[in-house]
Amino acid sequence: MTSAEDIKAWLKRVEKNREWLAEKTLVSKGTVNGWLSTGKPIPSAKLALIEKLMSGEEEIEFELPPDFEKQLRAMADEAKKTIEDMVSHILQVTAKAHQKRKAEAPSQQFTPVEPLPAASFLDQPVPVIGNIAAGALTPGDNIPYQIKTDYQLGKGEYVLRVEGKSMEPVIPDGSLVVMRKHTIPPIPKVGTIVEYNDERGVTLKKLGRKKNPETGKMEYVLHPLNSDFGDIEPMDGGKISGIYVETLDRWEKA
Numbered sequence: 017m018t019s020a021e022d023i024k025a026w027l028k029r030v031e032k033n034r035e036w037l038a039e040k041t042l043v044s045k046g047t048v049n050g051w052l053s054t055g056k057p058i059p060s061a062k063l064a065l066i067e068k069l070m071s072g073e074e075e076i077e078f079e080l081p082p083d084f085e086k087q088l089r090a091m092a093d094e095a096k097k098t099i100e101d102m103v104s105h106i107l108q109v110t111a112k113a114h115q116k117r118k119a120e121a122p123s124q125q126f127t128p129v130e131p132l133p134a135a136s137f138l139d140q141p142v143p144v145i146g147n148i149a150a151g152a153l154t155p156g157d158n159i160p161y162q163i164k165t166d167y168q169l170g171k172g173e174y175v176l177r178v179e180g181k182s183m184e185p186v187i188p189d190g191s192l193v194v195m196r197k198h199t200i201p202p203i204p205k206v207g208t209i210v211e212y213n214d215e216r217g218v219t220l221k222k223l224g225r226k227k228n229p230e231t232g233k234m235e236y237v238l239h240p241l242n243s244d245f246g247d248i249e250p251m252d253g254g255k256i257s258g259i260y261v262e263t264l265d266r267w268e269k270a
Contacts, residue, residue: 214254
């Protein structure tokens with residue numbers, strides 16, 4: 017596996033700096049410094065992209081929605097440790113699509129495509145304890161099953177399967193998300209992605225606040241990331257039971 021020392025030697029050889037690498041991998045220069053100077057693990061999708069750059073393959077152009085960067089940066093301000101995982105998932109999907117188009121092109125049929133590194137999963141399977149809606153509030157559906165992944169669950173963390181498109185493009189329909197158990201008080205910071213439960217059911221949404229036009233008071237609402245969906249309100253009588261941690265990008269059923 018490519019090490020931080022390998023990457024530093026390559027940057028020196030091609031006369032590129034860390035700021036350039038940060039731009040190509042859609043992260044901050046501070047994140048790259050963390051990878052190369054402090055031993056912070058490089059996410060698998062980012063490492064695969066760096067290895068492609070190191071091999072001399074052409075750079076991939078990413079076509080993102082006009083407001084995507086604004087959405088992503090806003091979420092990063094509220095949940096700093098989740099932005100890399102969200103970007104990693106998008107990078108992986110885009111890179112796979114690019115490789116498929118390249119493999120299908122007549123001029124490239126004779127050129128073998130290097131496979132991505134095989135997933136190295138933990139020995140202990142991780143349970144997916146149920147589904148969570150990403151649309152309207154719907155009753156929870158407990159369909160537990162086991163998966164293999166390289167993610168080590170932390171204290172109070174669990175995995176749910178997302179059903180619905182209200183959190184796209186950041187969290188696609190069908191994704192497996194890691195959540196952390198949350199007990200109120202306190203209420204999470206506005207902008208945090210949360211699991212919300214009340215008598216109507218359970219849903220995954222971004223926590224927001226806006227003024228009630230009738231009372232003039234600020235109230236909490238559940239805000240989707242997909243503009244095709246509207247806010248869910250009010251939030252009376254329910255509870256925030258979980259906080260979004262990240263989306264799993266490498267897993268398989270056990």
